[in-house]
Amino acid sequence: MDTAEIDEAGHGLQFYGKTKVERLEKIEGQPNVYILQTTVECERKNQSAPKPGQFYLIRSAKSSVNYNRPISVYHSEEWINNEGKKKILIQFMILEKGRGTEELCHMTLWDDISIIGPLGTPWPVEECLEIVKRNQDKPKICIIGGGIGVAPVANLAHSLPDYSYDFYAAFKSGSYGLERVKAKKLLITTDDGSCGIHGMLPCALTKDAVKQAGYELILACGPTPALVYIQKLASELGIKCYISMEHRMLCGLGACLGCTLETTEGLKRCCKDGPVFEAQKIIFDKPSPRRPPLEKYEEPDLSVDIAGVHFNNPTIASGGTFAFGQNFRGVSPVSYWGGIVSKGVTLEPREGNHGERSLEVAGGNMNSIGLQNPGIPYYIEKLLPNMIGLGPVVITNLAGSDIESYVEGAKLLDKTECDMIELNISCPNIKAAGLAWGMSAETAFYCVSAVRAVTKKPLMVKLSPNAADNRPIALACIKAGADAISLINMIHGVAIDIDKGKPFFNNVHAGYSGPGLKPLALRIVYDVVQEINKLPPEKRVPVIGIGGICTWQDAVEFIMAGASAVEIGQAKFINPNVALDIQKGLRTFMKTHGYHNLAEMRGIAQVERHNSAHTDEKGHFADLKEMMK
Numbered sequence: 001m002d003t004a005e006i007d008e009a010g011h012g013l014q015f016y017g018k019t020k021v022e023r024l025e026k027i028e029g030q031p032n033v034y035i036l037q038t039t040v041e042c043e044r045k046n047q048s049a050p051k052p053g054q055f056y057l058i059r060s061a062k063s064s065v066n067y068n069r070p071i072s073v074y075h076s077e078e079w080i081n082n083e084g085k086k087k088i089l090i091q092f093m094i095l096e097k098g099r100g101t102e103e104l105c106h107m108t109l110w111d112d113i114s115i116i117g118p119l120g121t122p123w124p125v126e127e128c129l130e131i132v133k134r135n136q137d138k139p140k141i142c143i144i145g146g147g148i149g150v151a152p153v154a155n156l157a158h159s160l161p162d163y164s165y166d167f168y169a170a171f172k173s174g175s176y177g178l179e180r181v182k183a184k185k186l187l188i189t190t191d192d193g194s195c196g197i198h199g200m201l202p203c204a205l206t207k208d209a210v211k212q213a214g215y216e217l218i219l220a221c222g223p224t225p226a227l228v229y230i231q232k233l234a235s236e237l238g239i240k241c242y243i244s245m246e247h248r249m250l251c252g253l254g255a256c257l258g259c260t261l262e263t264t265e266g267l268k269r270c271c272k273d274g275p276v277f278e279a280q281k282i283i284f285d286k287p288s289p290r291r292p293p294l295e296k297y298e299e300p301d302l303s304v305d306i307a308g309v310h311f312n313n314p315t316i317a318s319g320g321t322f323a324f325g326q327n328f329r330g331v332s333p334v335s336y337w338g339g340i341v342s343k344g345v346t347l348e349p350r351e352g353n354h355g356e357r358s359l360e361v362a363g364g365n366m367n368s369i370g371l372q373n374p375g376i377p378y379y380i381e382k383l384l385p386n387m388i389g390l391g392p393v394v395i396t397n398l399a400g401s402d403i404e405s406y407v408e409g410a411k412l413l414d415k416t417e418c419d420m421i422e423l424n425i426s427c428p429n430i431k432a433a434g435l436a437w438g439m440s441a442e443t444a445f446y447c448v449s450a451v452r453a454v455t456k457k458p459l460m461v462k463l464s465p466n467a468a469d470n471r472p473i474a475l476a477c478i479k480a481g482a483d484a485i486s487l488i489n490m491i492h493g494v495a496i497d498i499d500k501g502k503p504f505f506n507n508v509h510a511g512y513s514g515p516g517l518k519p520l521a522l523r524i525v526y527d528v529v530q531e532i533n534k535l536p537p538e539k540r541v542p543v544i545g546i547g548g549i550c551t552w553q554d555a556v557e558f559i560m561a562g563a564s565a566v567e568i569g570q571a572k573f574i575n576p577n578v579a580l581d582i583q584k585g586l587r588t589f590m591k592t593h594g595y596h597n598l599a600e601m602r603g604i605a606q607v608e609r610h611n612s613a614h615t616d617e618k619g620h621f622a623d624l625k626e627m628m629k
Contacts, residue, residue: 013048018112029174032096034105042086049078049088052156053276056117057252060103069100070249072152093151119252121276123156132164139184141165142215146222150177153221157181170201231279241279291594300590301597306542307458307483309419311338314565315579319397321569324383325390332576339393347405349375355506364514368505376409399424414455421457426464426489438464441476452481460484465491471531486544488521521547529562552585562603
């Protein structure tokens with residue numbers, strides 16, 4: 001059982017509060033490694049100072065990320081000032097890698113930092129000192145650092161007597177973080193040969209070298225492949241070994257259980273039981289086979305065919321956020337897109353909702369537009385011709401309230417030159433007490449069947465996330481004649497105006513969209529693709545992923561989940577060039593990871609999984625047996 005780190009009076013021994021950036025500089029010769037320095041002023045003298053191997057959770061106080069980042073202490077000093085207060089100077093070595101570390105690396109002097117710590121188990125310094133005491137004539141301790149992993153082991157080295165250890169450091173290029181390392185033997189390897197031995201860590205840290213040195217203890221931190229190598233080496237030679245692990249963290253205090261690692265003693269928390277572990281207790285995942293990168297002269301093919309329609313790339317401007325293709329032309333070429341979807345159009349003109357229509361919220365926005373549009377006849381005569389001339393595939397989003405309006409609208413669109421119809425069955429069905437057509441397999445089948453009967457256009461059906469389960473609904477749409485499925489539409493939410501004490505939106509419910517929607521959207525896309533894949537190959541249809549897609553990494557996730565293309569909505573408001581940026585990122589990713597085309601990447605994350613609570617013995621939904629016959 002955990003024990004609280006408190007003193008006799010019940011006061012916490014760790015620090016939580018704000019400090020200031022006192023120094024921030026990029027390490028010379030390294031494009032993305034920085035030193036950040038701050039000073040913690042403790043509330044009490046007995047508050048903990050960091051020990052070698054411990055870390056702090058830190059974050060820019062003006063951050064846009066939700067959680068602090070775990071950063072190991074590179075160097076620290078403590079003293080009592082003239083006022084009798086304990087102060088601790090802390091230096092962090094930070095690799096600029098993701099959003100959180102990017103913010104930390106680009107703060108300015110005297111900016112506020114949110115900081116919690118020190119946290120985690122330290123290196124076994126006492127055990128090291130015992131070995132040093134027994135072997136004063138020859139170092140019996142081997143310290144290893146790889147890349148940014150040099151930081152915590154350099155701090156450990158500085159806590160030991162000078163020249164009482166050997167130190168191995170491995171880098172991609174150049175070297176850094178070794179200023180306070182006073183090793184008997186210092187060996188550096190670099191991937192590019194710019195410093196020390198040309199090659200990776202095993203070029204210097206060979207089995208024979210370790211055996212001849214007669215090390216009694218190995219301590220290491222670095223990238224996982226290096227730690228796997230060190231673990232194996234230590235095990236084969238019977239040498240005790242400690243390694244410092246890393247993991248994504250939430251609380252950092254061991255409470256949330258969100259950073260567990262596989263060990264021989266079961267799951268252990270990286271933040272509380274680690275980050276320093278005995279190496280032989282860690283169970284590393286088996287490395288996934290990696291495809292060789294494309295040749296320099298090879299360019300990946302980003303095109304995709306959906307329901308017989310050719311798209312130059314998989315980015316589609318989502319309906320409702322791009323109007324009718326003209327509004328963004330002044331800031332970004334529409335030709336960047338593979339396809340553009342019109343605003344939802346209905347048979348008759350609609351004025352839309354009154355009152356407030358949009359509200360920024362955590363992770364996105366809420367809106368209540370109310371399908372404002374000029375009606376299908378006007379759209380066909382005045383707006384569609386200009387959309388067709390823009391270059392990308394043109395998709396018309398068809399909305400309606402009763403079956404007659406859907407059918408009449410589809411009849412009119414069937415005579416146009418639009419490439420595809422996206423049937424929006426997330427609209428209220430006035431004959432079903434206002435529920436959306438896509439809320440059940442039966443109503444979806446009825447609506448799609450009626451529209452399919454009056455148009456030969458490729459028909460993509462857009463589903464709502466507000467249904468309990470979209471899998472049977474997607475199957476019903478396919479049975480009714482859908483050529484593709486797009487999902488998800490916005491999820492319902494409510495906002496309250498606390499000053500007025502009433503709902504913010506006149507209609508109470510509003511649609512929520514934005515980055516916060518992505519995990520839900522990805523889960524639904526994943527599950528629907530998995531269910532479609534149970535059908536015979538000739539009955540399967542492509543799926544277009546929608547929901548919170550802002551970056552090329554988001555697009556890769558959806559494609560690996562099985563999506564053929566992605567629709568992008570609110571991200572256009574922040575970055576009008578989002579389509580081009582996603583394509584650039586996709587192209588680079590595909591080249592480095594060996595994908596010649598999207599088909600080679602599509603659905604590779606799918607695993608076999610059957611939900612016995614919902615499916616029959618053949619893996620299909622029992623309540624659809626009759627409909628799907």
